[in-house]
Amino acid sequence: MSTQSEIGVPHFALVGTPNSGKTALFNALTGSRQKVANYPGVTVERKAGVLQTPSGRRVHLIDLPGTYSLRGRSPDEEITRDVVLGRLVSETAPDLLLCVADATNLRVALRLVIELKQVGRRLMLVLNMIDIARRRGIDINLDRLSAELGVPVVTSTAVRRGGTEELLRRMDEMAAGRLEPPGENTWKPPTTGELRAAQREADRVIAAAVGMPARPDTVSGRVDAVLLHPVAGLVMLLGVLFVMFQAVFAWARPVMDVVSSGFDWLGATVHDTLPDGLLQSFIQNGVISGVGNVIVFLPQILILFFFILMLEDLGYMGRAAFLMDRIMGGAGLHGRAFIPLLSSFACAIPGIMATRVIDNRRDRLTTILVAPLMTCSARIPVYTLIISAFVPATHLWGWVSLQGLVMFGLYGAGITSALAVSFVAKHFFLYENHTPPFMLELPAYKLPSVRSVAIGLYTRAKMFLQRAGTTIFSMMVLIWFLASFPRPPEGADGPAINYSLAAMIGDALQPVLAPVGFNWQISVALIPGMAAREVAVAALGTVYAIEGGKEAAEQIGQALASKWSLATALAMLAWYIFAPQCASTLAMIRRETGSWRWMAITFSYMLALAYVAAFLVYNVAVALGAG
């Protein structure tokens, strides 16, 4: 792995229009040997990997953000332009550009090829999804196409086993050949006249080399007749979201039970093996119960990401944006904001990063401002814990889980408040009279590749576990320390935790949080919860476990059910709909907006909403007799 061995390794780059199957191709070529990071200074995701050609040659491959041209209208597209032109200092200029095209949709891709020819780099056209094109009767004369374009052409099927063999063979040839750029860079931003000329040229090449089928793709058309129907389409969209949240709550249960009893067993074993004392308390209460309380949510997070990845790969996300454009537009959001906001259900961080597809700054700011209000997966632990402790596990009409319904309601509250906040922001603070355009390709529906979804899930699981292993673990150690020191004086009665630093901090915050019904244990848990929302659950676990002393074998949920009033539980749920408790999200907002101001605004407005909401819920509940 020394840098020495990297010398002489050729750098190839994947370029292509959105929906060309570029990322699926990248996954197929590099497998799990990929590194996902950011380009320095900007938050555009950089995906790179190393692959081995059939002859054993190593090739460095980078997946550039999808674009229709090199004009660079958004930070993503600027990265693509700068890498392609070799302007990005941190990035080795690519030796070969692999322009990936959807073989069923060549018009737009060939215009991009014509533009890419001007940059003077070695170039190869990859006709991806060739199997679908052939099945649909599209007849492409590869030799003719290559001759007309003056660019080598190869076919591939990213989602099929063996579908990249021919591509790898050609890459091998290219890597073995001369790699220096064959020409000068003559690219400059095209005028509208040049765009027209390039499209005419692309159409001429297609007429010469491609035989179009007698009947076009009708499957997507028939599916869309339902999924884009003004009424049925919206009902289906709601249905998809509903199933998604039922699945997150109900299907994950058995696996979570296994994980959780595994950690209980581990804790009990440690308790029995180690002598009573600080070390035993640290490992059992600090490490095992703390980290275990977070890892138990991995199944739910994976189910959520599974749905998002599937919907993305199926091609449904663009349809959702189409259906939601006017509805979101009424709230001052761009139709394209739907995808970032939907991703924010998993985590606001990728969601905020995904706002890069919105090129208007005001639209993007509004979306960033409300993205943390979408119910992210880190809230799931908090919601699940409180719901399962306080909402009875009954079913309505025999099949709708009441707990799932409450969960759905909490998600609904998040969405409603996001729309309300963006409405206020857009109409009162970020007003502008020119609305930016909404133009989006709706790709043909495709069956997602199992491998590509699996790689996506693997990457997410790894990120979550790393977080649990580092941030959350260190927070747990801190909480355990705060809850265990100083030790109670000799002969003191009551639980030891009452004499600790944690109790002192909790008592200090108590006057501020008492009006919303929070006890000092919650006040303590909210502080480390700043690092990440789910940490609050682990912190509560640690606080109650230490408070309960050696007999605290009971589950955290039962502890809450016996120690909190219903009003407190409801106030806690209301708090968590809004609470700005995620340092990483705030840091991301700071980075994406390039200003501390927007971070401060987000933090303050969310904190204010959280306090007001919890206050109202608590006092209404108490007035109704739930105190």
Place this chain on the structure above:
Amino acid sequence: MTDTLASTAPSMPLGQASRGFCGRINAIHVGEDVHGSAAREIESRLLELGFVEGAEIKILHEGPIGRDPIAVRINGTTIALRRREAMAILVTSSSRTP
């Protein structure tokens, strides 16, 4: 061959057409209410998505509220866009019965 069509049917903005409309693009012309660079930007984007003069176009779907946005089929691809931007696409109907 397009001349006969163009001479018999008047040109209209795509943004005013209904679902089922079939026709051909006559011109891309961003209206006077959008100025300078914004107008050029919209024109460039439409061109990049394949909206060029002569292309055949059909409105497949309309959005749930105010029949906006629209999804159009253009040479084998489907593009969603708002009626507002579709006003810049001048089309000639190729069939009288939508």
